[in-house]
Amino acid sequence: GKPRLSKFYQRYSEDTQQQIIRETFHLVSKRDENVCNFLEGGLLIGGSDNKLIYRHYATLYFVFCVDSSESELGILDLIQVFVETLDKCFENVCELDLIFHVDKVHNILAEMVMGGMVLETNMNEIVTQIDAQNKLEKSE
Amino acid sequence: MPAPIRLRELIRTIRTARTQAEEREMIQKECAAIRSSFREEDNTYRCRNVAKLLYMHMLGYPAHFGQLECLKLIASQKFTDKRIGYLGAMLLLDERQDVHLLMTNCIKNDLNHSTQYVQGLALCTLGCMGSSEMCRDLAGEVEKLLKTSNSYLRKKAALCAVHVIRKVPELMEMFLPATKNLLNEKNHGVLHTSVVLLTEMCERSPDMLAHFRKVRQLSSSQLVPQLVRILKNLIMSGYSPEHDVSGISDPFLQVRILRLLRILGRNDDDSSEAMNDILAQVATNTETSKNVGNAILYETVLTIMDIKSESGLRVLAINILGRFLLNNDKNIRYVALTSLLKTVQTDHNAVQRHRSTIVDCLKDLDVSIKRRAMELSFALVNGNNVRGMMKELLYFLDSCEPEFKADCASGIFLAAEKYAPSKRWHIDTIMRVLTTAGSYVRDDAVPNLIQLITNSVEMHAYTVQRLYKAILGDYSQQPLVQVASWCIGEYGDLLVSGQCEEEEPIQVTEDEVLDILESILISNMSASVTRGYALTAIMKLSTRFTCTVNRIKKVVSIYGSSIDVELQQRAVEYNALFKKYDHMRPALLERMPVMEKVTTNGPAEIVQTNGETETAVLETKPPPSGLQPANQANDLLDLLGGSDITPVIPTAPTSKPASAGGELLDLLGDLNLTGSPVPAPAPQIAQPPFLLDGLTSPPLFNDIAAGIPSITAYNKNGLKIDFTFERSNTNPSVTVITIQASNSTELDMTDFVFQAAVPKTFQLQLLSPSSSVIPAFNSGTITQVIKVLNPQKQQLRMRIKLTYNHKGSAMQDLAEVNNFPPQSWQ
Numbered sequence: 001g002k003p004r005l006s007k008f009y010q011r012y013s014e015d016t017q018q019q020i021i022r023e024t025f026h027l028v029s030k031r032d033e034n035v036c037n038f039l040e041g042g043l044l045i046g047g048s049d050n051k052l053i054y055r056h057y058a059t060l061y062f063v064f065c066v067d068s069s070e071s072e073l074g075i076l077d078l079i080q081v082f083v084e085t086l087d088k089c090f091e092n093v094c095e096l097d098l099i100f101h102v103d104k105v106h107n108i109l110a111e112m113v114m115g116g117m118v119l120e121t122n123m124n125e126i127v128t129q130i131d132a133q134n135k136l137e138k139s140e
Numbered sequence: 141m142p143a144p145i146r147l148r149e150l151i152r153t154i155r156t157a158r159t160q161a162e163e164r165e166m167i168q169k170e171c172a173a174i175r176s177s178f179r180e181e182d183n184t185y186r187c188r189n190v191a192k193l194l195y196m197h198m199l200g201y202p203a204h205f206g207q208l209e210c211l212k213l214i215a216s217q218k219f220t221d222k223r224i225g226y227l228g229a230m231l232l233l234d235e236r237q238d239v240h241l242l243m244t245n246c247i248k249n250d251l252n253h254s255t256q257y258v259q260g261l262a263l264c265t266l267g268c269m270g271s272s273e274m275c276r277d278l279a280g281e282v283e284k285l286l287k288t289s290n291s292y293l294r295k296k297a298a299l300c301a302v303h304v305i306r307k308v309p310e311l312m313e314m315f316l317p318a319t320k321n322l323l324n325e326k327n328h329g330v331l332h333t334s335v336v337l338l339t340e341m342c343e344r345s346p347d348m349l350a351h352f353r354k355v356r357q358l359s360s361s362q363l364v365p366q367l368v369r370i371l372k373n374l375i376m377s378g379y380s381p382e383h384d385v386s387g388i389s390d391p392f393l394q395v396r397i398l399r400l401l402r403i404l405g406r407n408d409d410d411s412s413e414a415m416n417d418i419l420a421q422v423a424t425n426t427e428t429s430k431n432v433g434n435a436i437l438y439e440t441v442l443t444i445m446d447i448k449s450e451s452g453l454r455v456l457a458i459n460i461l462g463r464f465l466l467n468n469d470k471n472i473r474y475v476a477l478t479s480l481l482k483t484v485q486t487d488h489n490a491v492q493r494h495r496s497t498i499v500d501c502l503k504d505l506d507v508s509i510k511r512r513a514m515e516l517s518f519a520l521v522n523g524n525n526v527r528g529m530m531k532e533l534l535y536f537l538d539s540c541e542p543e544f545k546a547d548c549a550s551g552i553f554l555a556a557e558k559y560a561p562s563k564r565w566h567i568d569t570i571m572r573v574l575t576t577a578g579s580y581v582r583d584d585a586v587p588n589l590i591q592l593i594t595n596s597v598e599m600h601a602y603t604v605q606r607l608y609k610a611i612l613g614d615y616s617q618q619p620l621v622q623v624a625s626w627c628i629g630e631y632g633d634l635l636v637s638g639q640c641e642e643e644e645p646i647q648v649t650e651d652e653v654l655d656i657l658e659s660i661l662i663s664n665m666s667a668s669v670t671r672g673y674a675l676t677a678i679m680k681l682s683t684r685f686t687c688t689v690n691r692i693k694k695v696v697s698i699y700g701s702s703i704d705v706e707l708q709q710r711a712v713e714y715n716a717l718f719k720k721y722d723h724m725r726p727a728l729l730e731r732m733p734v735m736e737k738v739t740t741n742g743p744a745e746i747v748q749t750n751g752e753t754e755t756a757v758l759e760t761k762p763p764p765s766g767l768q769p770a771n772q773a774n775d776l777l778d779l780l781g782g783s784d785i786t787p788v789i790p791t792a793p794t795s796k797p798a799s800a801g802g803e804l805l806d807l808l809g810d811l812n813l814t815g816s817p818v819p820a821p822a823p824q825i826a827q828p829p830f831l832l833d834g835l836t837s838p839p840l841f842n843d844i845a846a847g848i849p850s851i852t853a854y855n856k857n858g859l860k861i862d863f864t865f866e867r868s869n870t871n872p873s874v875t876v877i878t879i880q881a882s883n884s885t886e887l888d889m890t891d892f893v894f895q896a897a898v899p900k901t902f903q904l905q906l907l908s909p910s911s912s913v914i915p916a917f918n919s920g921t922i923t924q925v926i927k928v929l930n931p932q933k934q935q936l937r938m939r940i941k942l943t944y945n946h947k948g949s950a951m952q953d954l955a956e957v958n959n960f961p962p963q964s965w966q
Contacts, residue, residue, distance in 0.1 A: 007230075011269075014200070032505075071435060073434055073471065073472075074392060102151075103191055103223075110264050114268065115267035115268050115299055119295060122329060125329060129257075129292065
């Protein structure tokens with residue numbers, strides 16, 4: 001249960017963060033393939049108002065923890081869009097890509113979700129912005 | 141010093157580590173290298189080092205020494221540096237460190253930078269972790285960016301504004317003028333974030349909400365029609381490749397708009413009317429084959445349910461939910477069950493139509509779905525379908541996971557109590573629950589059941605026979621054994637005389653009955669409470685059985701030296717009953733009278749403070765003063781028998797019971813309407829007149845202190861209890877007594893419990909006290925409310941029992957209150 005990327009939009013101490021990651025993995029890895037993708041969050045993650053919504057791709061679990069103001073089915077779609085964007089940015093993304101380019105993945109995520117809220121869902125728009133920023137970096 | 145390794149190298153190295161210790165070693169080495177590099181103030185490699193530091197942080201290693209370095213990176217001119225610097229700031233810094241304030245100036249400069257990406261980075265960071273001080277300083281900049289024509293920046297500024305509002309709500313006004321033009325954008329990203337901003341504003345402040353609802357000035361149109369228009373364009377427009385997700389154009393935006401419409405339309409007729417058409421359109425036109433379509437439909441349904449929509453629309457919504465239930469996708473079913481649960485109270489009939497599907501969901505493999513289906517099933521039980529539903533629910537109880545059993549059992553009891561078609565059915569159902577899920581039944585169910593059994597007089601023989609047969613085989617399930625022992629104690633004579641009409645009577649001898657009770661007493665599996673029940677039952681049988689009285693005497697005397705204090709006390713008292721007070725024995729151990737139910741409603745969690753054990757003690761312990769022959773003993777029994785039911789209804793709903801039906805019945809929960817997510821609770825509950833008089837219309841008690849003098853009911857050992865009275869205008873037989881307990885000693889009295897008993901012609905209801913501690917020196921009081929129903933207008937008398945801890949010892953006292961003023965009961 002190693003984290004490949006973790007982003008918290010609320011303040012937790014480092015220990016709490018690690019504990020949350022461990023607990024989340026524990027909950028999610030127990031799930032069967034054919035059950036629904038929603039879980040009530042454990043005690044650490046804000047209790048009953050927060051849900052864990054996850055999707056399983058190959059060896060990776062993408063887990064989003066949301067409160068009641070987000071639509072559950074919408075988040076499932078968001079995860080899908082996120083993965084497709086990663087695919088576009090990395091050319092047939094696989095887990096190794098994500099491992100070795102953590103910072104880039106963070107940047108992509110930052111274009112989609114900001115401050116805990118969904119910023120942009122248009123794949124092409126996101127990719128364009130990321131490309132432009134990368135070009136800027138390279139030119140320096 | 142050699143150039144620090146790249147991030148990629150570091151990751152590769154760490155992955156080769158085979159044990160945790162090896163990994164830690166590598167990381168420590170690298171940390172040391174990074175630290176020395178930082179000390180050298182090397183600009184070229186700083187960003188590389190910080191990137192590595194962030195990676196190590198993600199793995200869980202401390203990285204706080206990099207915080208200042210992040211700041212230096214942010215201040216640098218290079219975009220690469222800034223990028224990593226801001227990322228590091230978001231991951232490593234938070235409001236608790238003072239360091240973050242240093243960022244403010246950097247962010248301010250960057251917000252005005254010429255490159256939009258830098259501005260974007262700054263907005264992003266501010267929006268993620270800006271503290272309230274930072275937000276206050278920089279709100280002006282954010283607001284300026286909200287008005288820019290650059291859509292990339294505008295959408296980021298909108299979300300940043302949301303964060304600012306969350307941190308510093310007073311600044312909301314500042315963003316109001318900028319929002320006017322937000323919805324005129326074509327760019328979906330901006331539209332999306334603007335809707336989020338508007339949603340946040342409307343949710344936070346009712347003034348904003350009102351502002352957005354009403355007609356705006358001059359040319360700018362109303363918000364609701366604007367939203368409706370955007371939504372319509374989204375649906376109607378053809379294929380638009382950029383925002384398309386599985387064939388539907390920009391579902392995220394659609395969902396957001398629907399949510400905002402929901403907030404605008406809630407409790408507002410005009411807005412709701414404006415939305416009706418578009419909602420119907422979305423509901424019927426959206427394709428449901430993919431998750432996306434379903435997401436939109438789900439949101440639409442929620443919106444329809446929340447606003448004041450017309451009934452046709454509501455039925456449409458519920459039908460959509462019904463269709464969801466049949467969907468193969470588990471997520472959809474889960475979501476449908478959740479929404480149905482929310483709507484079942486308002487649109488009960490419509491949901492009933494889908495009852496069979498819901499019941500099928502009980503058999504699903506998924507735990508989350510099962511739980512939802514169970515809650516929903518309880519909410520749907522009514523007089524017509526109770527037999528069928530019960531069958532399904534009992535079957536479910538058999539096969540479900542242990543975590544459900546307690547909730548399911550309580551729910552079944554509740555539903556059975558409300559809708560039982562016949563007493564026999566009721567008792568059968570209870571028996572079934574006790575035998576299948578016996579050990580999971582909640583403790584407070586036992587007194588409820590006992591009361592129920594007492595009340596069904598004609599079923600006594602049947603009940604006791606069935607219970608006897610049930611525990612013959614297996615007496616490990618405590619609640620079952622408790623109820624069974626109690627019944628055998630009460631109705632043992634019926635059992636041995638073989639009087640059962642409903643079933644084949646079985647042949648049982650008195651010895652066999654005593655055998656089973658004794659084995660319960662001896663068994664290791666029996667809890668202490670159960671043993672108490674069994675012993676009392678044996679004792680009661682001494683008056684009902686004829687040939688085995690000596691055996692009973694022997695058993696009772698054995699337990700006079702039991703280690704368990706409770707058992708010992710009982711046995712000693714019973715012994716005394718055999719010896720000195722034998723003349724009183726028949727009267728004291730008489731059949732329990734039919735307990736008058738003071739309350740027929742409330743969730744199964746009602747705690748009866750005078751449960752079985754309490755009753756037993758009160759029954760057999762004769763009060764010290766002036767006890768005469770049998771008829772007065774009868775009186776005493778009446779007095780205490782009538783008080784057996786003094787339920788304490790918690791004044792605030794504690795943990796929400798699993799059965800949503802419980803919400804309907806929890807009257808006090810009904811009154812607690814603040815912040816309730818469910819729209820207006822259904823008012824059409826079958827109501828016993830007594831309680832609702834008191835609860836739902838407080839202003840009925842007009843002549844409060846006006847005529848009735850208050851009395852001091854008890855004053856001893858520094859504890860003083862005052863009674864103040866109120867009479868109801870509409871129901872003259874109801875008297876409300878408020879007791880105030882005060883403590884004039886110099887030490888607090890803790891664990892204070894007040895109990896009251898009234899003569900049989902009265903009914904008593906005790907509400908829960910304000911606390912259980914009376915502070916010393918009269919510095920505070922405990923208040924508790926008692927409601928007395930006195931239909932025959934007899935003189936009010938009351939016997940009170942007080943228990944509390946004082947000066948480290950437990951105190952207890954019994955007293956009689958006779959000085960009630962005539963105005964309180966005439």
